Amino acid sequence: xxxxxxxxxxxxxxxxxxxxxxxxxxxxxxxxxxxxxxxxxxxxxxxxxxxxxxxxxxxxxxxxxxxxxxxxxxxxxxxxxxxxxxxxxxxxxxxxxxxxxxxxxxxxxxxxxxxxxxxxxxxxxxxxxxxxxxxxxxxxxxxxxxxxxxxxxxxxxxxxxxxxxxxxxxxxxxxxxxxxxxxxxxxxxxxxxxxx
Amino acid sequence: xxxxxxxxxxxxxxxxxxxxxxxxxxxxxxxxxxxxxxxxxxxxxxxxxxxxxxxxxxxxxxxxxxxxxxxxxxxxxxxxxxxxxxxxxxxxxxxxxxxxxxxxxxxxxxxxxxxxxxxxxxxxxxxxxxxxxxxxxxxxxxxxxxxxxxxxxxxxxxxxxxxxxxxxxxxxxxxxxxxxxxxxxxxxxxxxxxxxxxxxxxxxxxxxxxxxxxxxxxxxxxxxxxxxxxxxxxxxxxxxxxxxxxxxxxxxxxxxxxxxxxxxxxxxxxxxxxxxxxxxxxx
Amino acid sequence: xxxxxxxxxxxxxxxxxxxxxxxxxxxxxxxxxxxxxxxxxxxxxxxxxxxxxxxxxxxxxxxxxxxxxxxxxxxxxxxxxxxxxxxxxxxxxxxxxxxxxxxxxxxxxxxxxxxxxxxxxxxxxxxxxxxxxxxxxxxxxxxxxxxxxxxxxxxxxxxxxxxxxxxxxxxxxxxxxxxxxxxxxxxxxxxxxxxxxxxxxxxxxxxxxxxxxxxxxxxxxxxxxxxxxxxxxxxxxxxxxxxxxxxxxxxxxxxxxxxxxxxxxxxxxxxxxxxxxxxxxxxxxxxxxxxxxxxxxxxxxxxxxxxxxxxxxxxxxxxxxxxxxxxxxxxxxxxxxxxxxxxxxxxxxxxxxxxxxxxxxxxxxxxxxxxxxxxxxxxxxxxxxxxxxxxxxxxxxxxxxxxxxxxxxxxxxxxxxxxxxxxxxxxxxxxxxxxxxxxxxxxxxxxxxxxxxxxxxxxxxxxxxxxxxxxxxxxxxxxxxxxxxxxxxxxxxxxxxxxxx
Numbered sequence: 001x002x003x004x005x006x007x008x009x010x011x012x013x014x015x016x017x018x019x020x021x022x023x024x025x026x027x028x029x030x031x032x033x034x035x036x037x038x039x040x041x042x043x044x045x046x047x048x049x050x051x052x053x054x055x056x057x058x059x060x061x062x063x064x065x066x067x068x069x070x071x072x073x074x075x076x077x078x079x080x081x082x083x084x085x086x087x088x089x090x091x092x093x094x095x096x097x098x099x100x101x102x103x104x105x106x107x108x109x110x111x112x113x114x115x116x117x118x119x120x121x122x123x124x125x126x127x128x129x130x131x132x133x134x135x136x137x138x139x140x141x142x143x144x145x146x147x148x149x150x151x152x153x154x155x156x157x158x159x160x161x162x163x164x165x166x167x168x169x170x171x172x173x174x175x176x177x178x179x180x181x182x183x184x185x186x187x188x189x190x191x192x193x194x195x196x
Numbered sequence: 197x198x199x200x201x202x203x204x205x206x207x208x209x210x211x212x213x214x215x216x217x218x219x220x221x222x223x224x225x226x227x228x229x230x231x232x233x234x235x236x237x238x239x240x241x242x243x244x245x246x247x248x249x250x251x252x253x254x255x256x257x258x259x260x261x262x263x264x265x266x267x268x269x270x271x272x273x274x275x276x277x278x279x280x281x282x283x284x285x286x287x288x289x290x291x292x293x294x295x296x297x298x299x300x301x302x303x304x305x306x307x308x309x310x311x312x313x314x315x316x317x318x319x320x321x322x323x324x325x326x327x328x329x330x331x332x333x334x335x336x337x338x339x340x341x342x343x344x345x346x347x348x349x350x351x352x353x354x355x356x357x358x359x360x361x362x363x364x365x366x367x368x369x370x371x372x373x374x375x376x377x378x379x380x381x382x383x384x385x386x387x388x389x390x391x392x393x394x395x396x397x398x399x400x401x402x403x404x405x406x407x408x409x410x411x412x413x414x415x416x417x418x419x420x421x422x423x424x425x426x427x428x429x430x431x432x433x434x435x436x437x438x439x440x441x442x443x444x445x446x447x448x449x450x451x452x453x454x455x456x457x458x459x460x461x462x463x464x465x466x467x468x469x470x471x472x473x474x475x476x477x478x479x
Numbered sequence: 480x481x482x483x484x485x486x487x488x489x490x491x492x493x494x495x496x497x498x499x500x501x502x503x504x505x506x507x508x509x510x511x512x513x514x515x516x517x518x519x520x521x522x523x524x525x526x527x528x529x530x531x532x533x534x535x536x537x538x539x540x541x542x543x544x545x546x547x548x549x550x551x552x553x554x555x556x557x558x559x560x561x562x563x564x565x566x567x568x569x570x571x572x573x574x575x576x577x578x579x580x581x582x583x584x585x586x587x588x589x590x591x592x593x594x595x596x597x598x599x600x601x602x603x604x605x606x607x608x609x610x611x612x613x614x615x616x617x618x619x620x621x622x623x624x625x626x627x628x629x630x631x632x633x634x635x636x637x638x639x640x641x642x643x644x645x646x647x648x649x650x651x652x653x654x655x656x657x658x659x660x661x662x663x664x665x666x667x668x669x670x671x672x673x674x675x676x677x678x679x680x681x682x683x684x685x686x687x688x689x690x691x692x693x694x695x696x697x698x699x700x701x702x703x704x705x706x707x708x709x710x711x712x713x714x715x716x717x718x719x720x721x722x723x724x725x726x727x728x729x730x731x732x733x734x735x736x737x738x739x740x741x742x743x744x745x746x747x748x749x750x751x752x753x754x755x756x757x758x759x760x761x762x763x764x765x766x767x768x769x770x771x772x773x774x775x776x777x778x779x780x781x782x783x784x785x786x787x788x789x790x791x792x793x794x795x796x797x798x799x800x801x802x803x804x805x806x807x808x809x810x811x812x813x814x815x816x817x818x819x820x821x822x823x824x825x826x827x828x829x830x831x832x833x834x835x836x837x838x839x840x841x842x843x844x845x846x847x848x849x850x851x852x853x854x855x856x857x858x859x860x861x862x863x864x865x866x867x868x869x870x871x872x873x874x875x876x877x878x879x880x881x882x883x884x885x886x887x888x889x890x891x892x893x894x895x896x897x898x899x900x901x902x903x904x905x906x907x908x909x910x911x912x913x914x915x916x917x918x919x920x921x922x923x924x925x926x927x928x929x930x931x932x933x934x935x936x937x938x939x940x941x942x943x944x945x946x947x948x949x950x951x952x953x954x955x956x957x958x959x960x961x962x963x964x965x966x967x968x969x970x971x972x973x974x975x976x977x978x979x980x
Binding site: 161162163164 | 881
């Protein structure tokens with residue numbers, strides 16, 4: 001595995017196959033926690049943490065338990081178990097060290113448990129032939145891409161807060177339109193890597 | 197077949213135990229001692245997050261109250277009822293003398309009665325209009341009528357009346373006082389709910405000048421002071437002023453006021469001192 | 480062309496200014512006219528930054544010209560009787576700010592006696608260079624001198640040199656960058672000797688080595704005359720500046736002339752520069768030469784409602800209505816009256832307000848010249864960014880203020896706005912940007928006005944003028960149409976003539 005292919009993997013997972021804007025995974029939290037830049041960043045950090053560790057742990061479980069014992073049908077159950085545990089763990093840590101962030105997350109922190117982006121990473125890793133290093137790069141790249149998307153969205157929505165939005169477009173309507181336009185622009189990244 | 201069931205159960209069981217151990221350790225290690233009263237209080241409060249208490253939202257107030265940084269009657273929107281329950285939770289004596297307060301508009305200068313000198317064409321906001329030669333209303337103490345208070349009210353208790361003065365819905369008003377803060381002229385003030393007499397003018401100018409600018413202003417003629425048998429109304433600094441504790445709302449002064457600036461509500465009209473918390477229940 | 484504009488922006492991040500329609504031709508070439516003696520003057524006791532004066536006279540008193548009728552409390556400047564006559568009232572009167580402020584109403588009795596100021600403390604020397612600096616300051620205070628460009632800041636304070644940094648530059652502001660106004664132009668042409676006498680005294684009081692008289696290039700006669708007159712005066716210099724708005728704004732002027740940048744929320748004195756208006760210098764010269772306090776000033780009367788646009792010598796306290804009558808204004812056609820220039824002046828709602836010491840112009844417009852424009856939504860075109868002499872982002876500040884995010888607006892530089900009105904003028908959507916900014920500044924300062932409302936007449940409003948950097952509280956910048964029409968327009972307010980409605 002050469003360095004350049006790792007870079008490509010990172011860029012590909014972060015920008016080209018961005019989890020929110022081209023795979024459309026993890027939309028719930030994307031729309032729910034993107035009202036303030038600060039909370040969006042926090043959510044991004046939390047997702048990065050969970051995604052990276054769950055990606056690695058899932059990879060290990062897949063490789064050393066599920067495959068040797070011919071149990072790939074347990075994938076979903078085991079991965080959800082891993083994610084749920086990590087989220088619980090993270091919740092306790094955040095509550096201890098950053099109560100304001102904890103309050104800002106509200107329901108969305110437990111919701112990471114059912115965030116399909118994280119399960120998505122685990123499943124994509126399991127379905128691939130990545131080694132540990134590639135798994136980590138892929139997980140981190142996906143998480144960075146997810147964070148990037150939600151932070152951009154939060155920046156836009158903070159601006160929107162003091163814009164004169166026509167009544168018919170206020171609230172979720174405009175948020176979804178913005179997400180759509182962002183998605184279109186992210187399609188432009190597919191030109192980054194020449195088709196081979 | 198059996199081996200695969202066994203393998204599945206065993207691997208799942210072991211993983212579950214491992215994760216359980218991790219979580220148990222984490223919950224011991226990262227435990228947070230939180231006062232259960234905070235949550236109790238947060239549920240008691242109106243939940244409008246109006247900020248009138250000076251803390252960030254209702255949860256902020258709840259936390260401050262438990263820590264002793266906020267008084268039990270600090271929630272202005274909640275009124276005396278909430279104050280009593282907060283005091284109960286905190287285990288302190290119920291704050292005495294707290295009555296429900298509501299906003300009142302101290303101006304009777306409707307579009308028909310108050311003279312206008314110019315037509316203001318700028319930003320439709322009282323705070324901006326006030327900075328331009330007084331915003332076009334000849335009286336510089338009266339309501340400008342652009343509805344900044346109406347927009348600011350978090351409880352929907354203010355509406356702009358047909359005559360260019362805001363109207364307070366006393367059932368919805370919680371007395372949070374946000375309207376009093378945004379009004380650039382201080383025309384809206386908080387009064388005790390159930391009060392029945394008001395002098396709806398704030399102009400301290402001599403009667404001669406008030407007459408020039410408004411037909412509904414207090415001209416300090418002293419008729420009310422002479423009529424009152426209860427010593428409840430006095431002209432102080434060119435402005436009739438009521439002492440609510442002494443006023444029995446007999447309506448004498450209101451009937452004889454030459455500019456009809458004294459408002460006297462009949463008993464059934466007066467916003468009663470509603471049971472605490474009724475304000476937000478209604479909304 | 481774009482490349483040039485880009486280079487300009489890179490090399491001079493603080494934009495040089497706007498080219499406004501000048502509108503000065505009608506008055507610039509005419510000699511200043513005298514008015515017939517006024518019948519009645521309303522001398523406001525609040526004509527300076529600080530608290531209103533306490534009256535020294537009562538109803539029924541006789542006053543003579545030059546007599547002090549109001550004494551400053553703390554920071555401030557006294558006011559004097561501009562005519563001989565009888566005091567008919569000392570009572571609150573409508574002030575151009577829209578507040579009721581105590582004023583002394585004097586009825587002319589036709590006599591002509593004059594009480595000059597005591598000048599004995601100036602020292603024995605005849606020329607300003609030999610005068611006692613403390614004496615000059617004392618005379619400036621006694622003469623009731625304030626910044627006559629509209630700032631109304633007591634001049635004696637600005638004639639007191641700071642210890643750190645010692646001032647080394649005195650700038651006399653003769654830019655007069657607002658359209659229509661030519662009062663300073665005429666003053667420089669007609670009052671040159673008193674102006675220079677005052678300027679020399681200012682130089683002496685401050686102990687500075689250099690005096691720069693800054694004039695925009697649209698006043699060639701004033702430039703030529705002053706150039707000739709300052710010859711032989713050591714340290715004096717006439718500097719010609721391009722006619723751009725807001726060239727005359729203090730911060731812009733200091734930057735252009737000295738290259739020094741006045742720090743955020745600072746004063747020119749922080750970089751060793753003192754800026755005075757030429758009219759203030761002239762008034763000081765007059766006080767030194769004749770002992771006459773500030774009793775009158777030159778006022779430009781112009782606008783399409785004015786039959787005889789010209790500059791007039793106006794006694795302080797003359798009701799605007801009288802001035803307009805003398806200039807041939809038909810009140811029935813009147814739609815809008817602005818005190819000061821069209822960019823930063825105050826739209827008045829009542830014509831009975833008096834002329835103050837800082838009022839350089841009275842502009843009267845008919846309905847034809849003041850069409851109503853509805854403000855549209857912000858287009859994000861960025862013209863206000865280019866126009867702002869302070870390098871701020873007015874559209875963003877306005878949005879922040881509208882959303883109530885004052886703290887964020889302040890970090891974006893809300894407090895540095897000088898309210899020059901360039902942004903509103905440039906806005907193609909005609910958004911009242913300056914109004915938003917003024918509103919935000921007022922709220923951020925926890926504006927003291929509501930407190931004033933509850934005080935009784937006679938009790939002074941506190942601190943209102945002191946906090947405002949460049950004008951009386953009512954001063955309101957507004958947009959001018961830039962679509963090639965001739966008349967600048969006040970967007971905020973118009974005057975419905977009384978009796979017409």
